[in-house]
Amino acid sequence: MPSPSLRGLQAFEAIGRCGSVSAAAEDLGVSPGAVSQLVRNLEQCLGLTLLERRGRRVELSSWGRLYYREVAKGFQQLSHAANVLARARNESGIVLSALSSVASRWISRKIFDWQSLCPSSNVRIIGQEQEPRLGAEEVDFRITYGRRSHVHEHVAHLFTDWVVPACSPSLIANGAPQRPEDILAFPLLNVEWEADYKASPQWRDWAGLINADGCQTFSGLSFTLSSSAIDAAANGRGFVLAQISMVQEEVAAGTLIVPFDIRMKLPESYYLAWDRTALEKPFGQRFHKWLLGIAKQQDAISTPRPGAGEHSWALVR
Numbered sequence: 001m002p003s004p005s006l007r008g009l010q011a012f013e014a015i016g017r018c019g020s021v022s023a024a025a026e027d028l029g030v031s032p033g034a035v036s037q038l039v040r041n042l043e044q045c046l047g048l049t050l051l052e053r054r055g056r057r058v059e060l061s062s063w064g065r066l067y068y069r070e071v072a073k074g075f076q077q078l079s080h081a082a083n084v085l086a087r088a089r090n091e092s093g094i095v096l097s098a099l100s101s102v103a104s105r106w107i108s109r110k111i112f113d114w115q116s117l118c119p120s121s122n123v124r125i126i127g128q129e130q131e132p133r134l135g136a137e138e139v140d141f142r143i144t145y146g147r148r149s150h151v152h153e154h155v156a157h158l159f160t161d162w163v164v165p166a167c168s169p170s171l172i173a174n175g176a177p178q179r180p181e182d183i184l185a186f187p188l189l190n191v192e193w194e195a196d197y198k199a200s201p202q203w204r205d206w207a208g209l210i211n212a213d214g215c216q217t218f219s220g221l222s223f224t225l226s227s228s229a230i231d232a233a234a235n236g237r238g239f240v241l242a243q244i245s246m247v248q249e250e251v252a253a254g255t256l257i258v259p260f261d262i263r264m265k266l267p268e269s270y271y272l273a274w275d276r277t278a279l280e281k282p283f284g285q286r287f288h289k290w291l292l293g294i295a296k297q298q299d300a301i302s303t304p305r306p307g308a309g310e311h312s313w314a315l316v317r
Helices: 006-018 021-028 032-046 062-091 100-117 146-151 180-185 203-209 226-234 244-253 276-280 284-302
Strands: 051-054 057-060 094-098 123-127 141-145 154-159 162-166 188-191 239-243 270-274
Touching: 006 021, 006 032, 006 057, 006 062, 021 032, 057 062, 094 100, 100 123, 100 141, 100 226, 100 244, 100 284, 141 146, 141 284, 146 270, 154 284, 162 244, 180 203, 188 226, 226 239, 226 244, 239 244, 244 284, 270 276, 270 284, 276 284
Parallel strands: 094 123, 094 141, 188 239
Antiparallel strands: 051 057, 141 270, 154 270, 162 239
């Protein structure tokens, strides 16, 4: 037996729910003749009489009443599914996943500007190293780095960051470095990312940039998270090659200082990935545009000024 058409089922369900062919036609936005024809086709498909015609009136037959009870359950479930999606789009907020250090030291600080622009929005920030499966997991947007962006379908460039030597004022209170190479005599804090990232600039690279003695031994504590190394530097434990995007507030507040603004560029850029359905959320498109906008501002802050060369960073205070 061929399967009943969805349009025929829809017409039959509307008659049972509305009580007449004319009311069903008005509910569906079609003509009464179209509704009657759809139900006749359904009856032929089933080999049963669903409607009993009494003059101008029609009533559900005994088969029709039995069939309607089951068909109505299906349409109620479809309606429920649509309502679930509507509530999910309208009531659930935006979920943003970001690399842990980016989440804690960049976007979590910027997000207050977004809340000022859209106070009725609801944004949840998740710090995680593993790439989420956008569309399969409850994540709308993802801020990631370098080659990891390739696993996502929809991706846009955000910004390229730079690192600069930074320390706590207390570290150099009894003897500030007079020359850039003097920094290398202080305790050095290292950031060593996971193997699937291109290596971030290390102290040996920075020493080469300033033409310091290449025979030095560069030791010290190593951290896999940039935020942990920056926290250690802020506590007076040593110098760190800190990402500009992650220490702007500390430099402005004076909890971290940059004695010499000689910086190095990260080997890869940050990227924004998103699930297509995220843009259908009430604030989705605006949030997407806002993220790209603040990233453009960050790129301007982090990139050397024209004519200053790649060794000078005018700190924004």
